[in-house]
Amino acid sequence: MVQGKEEGTIEQFPAWLNQELFREYLERDFPDLKTVKSFRLETTGGNGENYTTLLLRAKFELELKDGSQQSTSYMAKVLPNNGNRENVISWQVFEKERTTYGQYVPEFEQMYRDAGKKITFGAHYYEPKEPLKEEEVIVLEDLGRRGFRNVNRHIGLDIQHAEAVLEKLAHFHAASAVRFQLKGAYPAVYNRNLCSKQDDFKEFRHNQIKAFVEALPLYEASDLAQSVESFGRQAEDMFQQYAPQIDGEFRVLNHGDAWCNNFMFQYDKSTGKISEIYFVDLQMSRFCSPAQDLLYFILSSTQLDIKIAKFDHFIKYYHDKLTENLKLLKYPKQLPSLRGLHQSIFTYGDWILPIITVLLPIVLVDGSDDANMDSMMDSEGSGEKFRNNLFKNPRIIRNQKEILPWAHRRGAFEVPK
Structure with a gap:
């Protein structure tokens, strides 16, 4: 399920930017991944911090094959939803x-x-096996985690x-x-x-x-x-x-x-x-x-x-x-x-x-x-x-x-x- 921040709305995020987009990166980082328990998109920064692109944080709660729980997140840079697109x-x-x-x-x-x-x-830059044909996205490590x-x-x-x-x-x-x-x-x-x-x-x-x-x-x-x-x-x-x-x-x-x-x-x-x-x-x-x-x-x-x-x-x-x-x-x-x-x-x-x-x-x-x-x-x-x-x-x-x-x-x- 995709959710926005409390002050945001789902509509501000591209519909194609869903958890399946990140599946190949999750499987690379967690070879023993069993299932995605939750997925959430959040805007980052605040007003006046980003002008040319929309920067989002994709947050995941995971369950691994041994039954343990794991949290992780990625940064996704996409085209803005404004007149400058x-x-x-x-x-x-x-x-x-x-x-x-x-x-x-x-x-x-x-x-x-x-x-x-x-x-x-x-x-770390996550290079996709097959880039999207009609959309622009760059997925990066979330440095805030470190x-x-x-x-x-x-x-x-x-x-x-x-x-x-x-x-x-x-x-x-x-x-x-x-x-x-x-x-x-x-x-x-x-x-x-x-x-x-x-x-x-x-x-x-x-x-x-x-x-x-x-x-x-x-x-x-x-x-x-x-x-x-x-x-x-x-x-x-x-x-x-x-x-x-x-x-x-x-x-x-x-x-x-x-x-x-x-x-x-x-x-x-x-x-x-x-x-x-x-x-x-x-x-x-x-x-x-x-x-x-x-x-x-x-x-x-x-x-x-x-x-x-x-x-x-x-x-x-x-x-x-x-x-x-x-x-x-x-x-x-x-x-x-x-x-x-x-x-x-x-x-x-x-x-x-x-x-x-x-x-x-x-x-x-x-x-x-x-x-x-x-x-x-x-x-x-x-x-x-x-x-x-x-x-x-x-x-x-x-x-x-x-x-x-x-x-x-x-x-x-x-x-x-």
Whole structure:
């Protein structure tokens, strides 16, 4: 029997997402399975936590052949039941994530094992024997069962958590760069974060920049209005843009959506220290400079008092870990220099505006009924209300006061001549 959460309804869940879908995974995990006693679907997170997909927890009570009882659960990622459903299909994010989890993550982990180092990048991915033909679903291990959890996105990551993320990104990036040299190019789907056939976000970007410019006085940055408006008018959608082909550029498979909710932490029970960190949401990976992940992560997800003050420290820390792992994996080309990495971060400075006008406000906004993709795309009504919440809450005001002068000094809003 399928049940929803007390506050939910059965109708919010796809009818095909039933216990039979999980049968092959249960039989793999429990070879002595006798029967499924109960099955329950639950939504995860809350308002403002998921925008592009619907993430559900499938909970089971089992009876084994020896008569004992066992509880287990899986995470299932499916298409959203909203107006953004067709967009998500066009982005090819499920295709990309299946390939990353099913092929590249195991390859990268094996590369480290071959080099004498145990690295795990994320939850166990359950690859189906026969994928569904007309529906999209990705089934993963429920990391909550092993004590993994997120850090509060409103507070952000302290220096220890931030360095743990940067080290894990360095592991992932290094393996992806070595694999590229050994086996050649990644599929074309990895040339962009979102693989839309057309740009459906022009009106959204216009509305977002307009609301952001109107809020600049709150950030004590009224003098930037003309620059931001001009830059925003000509800027491409970074999420749909093809990765530039720059001669000699060091490139990696970026996580692509590297903000705090997409990293889960496990802690040592005796010391309370971080014992492991796993990625989630590998649906927006792009093969380009690691500058994308670095700007995206540091500006969106670190605590305010270290976001700018420790920015260069974070880049140096990441570079040290990157080169260490490239050496371990026997990267066949010249190692990327720290100076080159900083130059690449300037080159990819176009990412700063979408990060601080789209991603960062979403990270810092309170959960509410209108904190969803439909509201984001709405040009009026709930959209106006949501944008007001995005740009005028005290957390974003404090962050923008810190980030905007730094971004301006770096030429982040200069329109190319």
